[in-house]
Amino acid sequence: MNNVMLALTISLLFGIGTFLILRRDMMKVIIGFGIVSHAINLYIVASGVFSDGTLVPILEHHQAVHGLDQGLMVADDVAAGVIGPITTNPYTEFADPLVQALVLTAIVIGLATTAFILTLAYRTYEEYGTTDVQELRRLWG
Incomplete structure (x- = not known):
């Protein structure tokens, strides 16, 4: 609505x-x-x-654990629609600051x-x- x-x-x-x-x-x-x-x-x-949780510019920790295992600061998985920096913030609703x-x-x-x-x-x-x-x-x- x-x-x-x-x-x-x-x-x-x-x-x-x-x-x-x-x-x-x-x-x-x-x-x-x-x-x-x-x-x-x-x-x-x-x-x-963004209202979809996978397209937020700042990702939750559990969304990018595989990126942290590899020592990455940014987990980019274009196939899954996940692009952005990693954070441990529990909130999922973010807006693009740009x-x-x-x-x-x-x-x-x-x-x-x-x-x-x-x-x-x-x-x-x-x-x-x-x-x-x-x-x-x-x-x-």
Whole structure:
């Protein structure tokens, strides 16, 4: 049920963002890009969480005993779908930390880009008195 709700939330955000991007007002377009950016980040984070115990990035000790017997720090068994470092942690639910780091970077870049675009939209409004794209085309000739 959680996966269905997550998929519906991501779909709804994509739909709202796309609807706003197709508007004539620059402010609505900027808000639409922000919403689509958040939907993409949510999608990437959702894809980095594994629910199957054999595909977690950090393995339990009993899953990789044969790797420890051979003196390995990492037990990679591609045929069994087991790839990752070994730990003795009793918890089996792990998330990929690389995905979270990439999304954090995307959030910071998105914030800076949004601030720059908002500045451009403000300067356009100061110069021409409107943020309507059709009106700006008419004013520019």
